[in-house]
Amino acid sequence: MTKLIVGNWKLNPATLNEAVALASAVSVSVKSELYEQMVLLPPFVFLEELAKKFRQIQWGAQDFFWEDKGAYTGEISLGMLKDIGVGWVLVGHSERRRMFGETDETVNKKVLAALSQDFKVIVAVGELQRDDGEEVIISSFKKSISGIKLQAPSSKLQDLIVAYEPVWAISTNPGAVADDPARSNGIIGQLKLAAYEMFGDESKSIRFLYGGSVNAANAAGSLAQPNIDGALVGGASLNSDEFLRIINTTASVS
Ligand code: 13P
Numbered sequence: 001m002t003k004l005i006v007g008n009w010k011l012n013p014a015t016l017n018e019a020v021a022l023a024s025a026v027s028v029s030v031k032s033e034l035y036e037q038m039v040l041l042p043p044f045v046f047l048e049e050l051a052k053k054f055r056q057i058q059w060g061a062q063d064f065f066w067e068d069k070g071a072y073t074g075e076i077s078l079g080m081l082k083d084i085g086v087g088w089v090l091v092g093h094s095e096r097r098r099m100f101g102e103t104d105e106t107v108n109k110k111v112l113a114a115l116s117q118d119f120k121v122i123v124a125v126g127e128l129q130r131d132d133g134e135e136v137i138i139s140s141f142k143k144s145i146s147g148i149k150l151q152a153p154s155s156k157l158q159d160l161i162v163a164y165e166p167v168w169a170i171s172t173n174p175g176a177v178a179d180d181p182a183r184s185n186g187i188i189g190q191l192k193l194a195a196y197e198m199f200g201d202e203s204k205s206i207r208f209l210y211g212g213s214v215n216a217a218n219a220a221g222s223l224a225q226p227n228i229d230g231a232l233v234g235g236a237s238l239n240s241d242e243f244l245r246i247i248n249t250t251a252s253v254s
Helices: 016-029 032-037 044-053 078-083 094-099 104-116 134-144 181-205 219-223 240-253
Strands: 004-008 038-041 058-061 088-091 120-125 160-164 207-211 230-233
Touching: 004 160, 004 207, 004 240, 016 038, 016 044, 016 240, 032 038, 032 240, 038 088, 044 058, 088 104, 104 120, 104 134, 120 134, 134 181, 160 181, 181 207, 181 219, 219 230, 219 240, 230 240
Parallel strands: 004 038, 004 230, 038 058, 058 088, 088 120, 120 160, 160 207, 207 230
Antiparallel strands: none
16 A cells, blocks of 8 residues: 555645745655645645646645535535545544544544545544543544445445544644654554454555654654554645655655
């Protein structure tokens, strides 16, 4: 399985001009064969312009609402995203869970809606407190992805990507350090087992990423782990040189 690198820009940069400059710096330097291993998630308001200007980049949204239209002030639908050429969505990031009231139930509704509309869905799970055990992560994971129907001929699971993000390893949280790659490899192994119990062999098409203080210096250590199929990168995706070095790491570990 080739490695996937997702850049989550969060609430950055401050202006459209800066967003275009960042995308441009990535786009001029990324090797053409690596485009399909890279996804960028800018803030909503920059998406349309970026998707128009940089068609070869795979663009995604950091969130959305599961209804198509109606009285849902402040929300964005999957149809609107599709209309501007966006094919990827992130769901259930810990910042949305912690600060904006996202729950496993709302994450699950979003996962099912996005898969049914043929989006690629990155669902984030992880412990919210440092001492939350594996059971907390696995239970949240199972609830977040429950109810996915395996319908022939095409399994939806190839469109599902799971990002394991220990909240204490996210670079903007106080005292954050990247997780020990062997430990996250072990947790992701447990998540893969839980997915196998839910979906059998079809679960093998789900990709599992690690996210939390990934940078150019430590990416190879994570990506070389057998269970880790890629990285969800926050802060380091805002620096084009650093992000390109992470992308280039995939070539040596795939
Ligand atoms: P950092 O890479 O800045 O730790 O952020 C991780 C993350 O939250 C990506 O979604």
